[in-house]
Amino acid sequence: MARIDYADSSKASERTRDILAKNRNANIFRMMSHSPDYFVQYCRLGGAIRSRGELDPIVRELAITRTGILCEAPYEVIAHKRIGKNVGVTDEQNEALANWQAAKCFTETQRAALAFTDEIVKLNKPTDATFKAIAAKLAPGALVELQLSVGFYIMTSKFLETFEIDLQPVTEVVG
Incomplete structure (x- = not known):
């Protein structure tokens, strides 16, 4: 409640x-x-x-969902797994996000984006090696959009958890 x-x-x-x-x-x-x-x-x-923007929507949704997982925000995870499916994230990818490092279903760019996401959430900023890896895969605009997406959904996840927002049936969840 x-x-x-x-x-x-x-x-x-x-x-x-x-x-x-x-x-x-x-x-x-x-x-x-x-x-x-x-x-x-x-x-x-x-x-x-x-x-809007140039960031691949699959990369965006993988990063947003991973952010929700790391922030322990079930509402966000449920919402963005559904949104991700609508833009091309596979069921296998959604299921693998909790332990993405061991999964084989992600492209190099997706893996670099997930590492970038993990470090932003866990370390507050990516290491130089992780930043260089994703910067080699994305144009500057897409890189900025990826960071802003992760930051926005950290805020959103914290909002959801602070106010203990009630989950809704999956067909109704928007986040």
Whole structure:
């Protein structure tokens, strides 16, 4: 059960209600809408991360899901395994993310991105060797997008866990 009540959408502005409706009134957004201005900007940046830029969407979703795993945020993991499947992440890859280092189902670029993700989450920044490995695989724009994706979903995972956002049926989860 969430630590505080979800915002009452009937008291929200039309813009907030529209954004909530577009996001299926997912619990994360219902909680976040307590702060309408931050909520709107969060959704703008999240939308850009998920639908704009040059980073391969499979690499992005693998990194986001791995971030959720490392941050121990089940809501995020469930949501992004589903989103990942929609952009081409295989079931085998989703299942292997908990122990990706031993798995054979990832490309060199995906492995470099996962190592980069692990070190950002665990060490706060990647080692020089890990940075050089991913920088050799991605254009500068995609590299920036990868780091911003991981950072954004660290924040999102911590938000979910801080407020103990309730899980929803898999068909309803958005994150």
